[in-house]
Amino acid sequence: MIPRNADSAIKIAPSILSADLSRLAEQVKEVEAAGADRIHVDVMDGCFVPNITFGPVLVKWLRPVTRLPLEVHLMIAKPDDFLDAFAEAGADSLIVHVEGATHLNRTIQHIQKLGRKAGVAINPATPAVMLEEILPELDLVLAMTVNPGFGGQSFLPGTLAKIAAIRRMIDSVNPDCELEVDGGVDQDSAPRLIAAGARVFVAGSSIYGAPDGPTAGLRRLAGSVGG
Numbered sequence: 001m002i003p004r005n006a007d008s009a010i011k012i013a014p015s016i017l018s019a020d021l022s023r024l025a026e027q028v029k030e031v032e033a034a035g036a037d038r039i040h041v042d043v044m045d046g047c048f049v050p051n052i053t054f055g056p057v058l059v060k061w062l063r064p065v066t067r068l069p070l071e072v073h074l075m076i077a078k079p080d081d082f083l084d085a086f087a088e089a090g091a092d093s094l095i096v097h098v099e100g101a102t103h104l105n106r107t108i109q110h111i112q113k114l115g116r117k118a119g120v121a122i123n124p125a126t127p128a129v130m131l132e133e134i135l136p137e138l139d140l141v142l143a144m145t146v147n148p149g150f151g152g153q154s155f156l157p158g159t160l161a162k163i164a165a166i167r168r169m170i171d172s173v174n175p176d177c178e179l180e181v182d183g184g185v186d187q188d189s190a191p192r193l194i195a196a197g198a199r200v201f202v203a204g205s206s207i208y209g210a211p212d213g214p215t216a217g218l219r220r221l222a223g224s225v226g227g
C-alpha cells in the first residue's frame with residue numbers, strides 16, 4: 001500500500017467513535033497504514049453532551065497499538081479533573097471546550113505543564129470571538145461542524161463563515177496554531193472546509209463507516225482535499 005505523503009499540509013484524524021470497537025486495534029492499524037496523521041478519541045460524559053464514551057483506560061490500551069499521535073477531544077463537564085489521567089495514559093494532545101472550561105487559561109496552562117499539545121474546541125453556536133484571548137496560547141483550535149455528542153451527523157454549512165473568521169484570527173496572531181474541523185466531514189464537505197481555512201480533518205463515519213472500508217474512505221477524503 002502506498003502511504004499518503006507524510007509532509008502533506010492536510011492532516012486527517014480518523015475518529016474511533018465510528019470504528020468497530022470489537023477489533024479496535026486492527027481498525028487503528030488499518031488507518032495508520034493508509035496514511036492517517038493522528039487518531040481522534042472522543043471522550044463524552046453524559047453531562048456536557050448527551051452520550052457516554054471512553055475514559056483514560058482506553059487511551060492506555062490504544063497507546064502501544066499505534067505510533068500515531070492520540071488526540072483526546074474532551075466533551076466533559078469537568079475537564080480539569082481528568083487532564084492528568086489522560087496525559088498519563090498516553091494522550092499527545094488534549095482538547096477542551098471553550099464552553100466547558102470556566103478558567104480556560106488555567107486549564108491550558110495545566111495541559112502545557114503536562115507537556116501535551118493544548119487545543120480548544122468551539123461549538124457551532126459559539127462565536128469565534130470567544131477564542132480571542134486564549135488563541136495566542138494554543139496549539140490547535142477544533143471547530144465543531146456538528147453539535148457534539150454523536151458521530152454520523154450532517155455537516156452544518158452555517159459553520160463555514162466562522163471557520164473563515166477563525167482562520168483570519170489564527171493567521172494574524174498565532175500562525176502555528178492548527179485549525180481542525182470535526183463533524184460530518186466527508187468528500188463533499190471537506191473541499192468547502194479547506195476553502196474556509198481548515199487544514200486538519202476529523203472524520204468518523206466517512207472513514208470507519210465507508211461501505212468499501214476505512215482505507216478506501218480515508219483515501220477518498222484525502223483525495224477530495226488534495227492531501
Ligand SMILES: O=C(CO)[C@@H](O)[C@H](O)COP(=O)(O)O
Nearest residue numbers: 148149151152183184204205
Ligand atoms: O466529536 C465528535 C462528535 O461529537 C466527532 O469527533 C465525531 O466522532 C465525528 O464523527 P463523524 O461526524 O465524522 O461521523
Ligand SMILES: [Fe+2]
Nearest residue numbers: 042073182202
Ligand atoms: Fe471529536
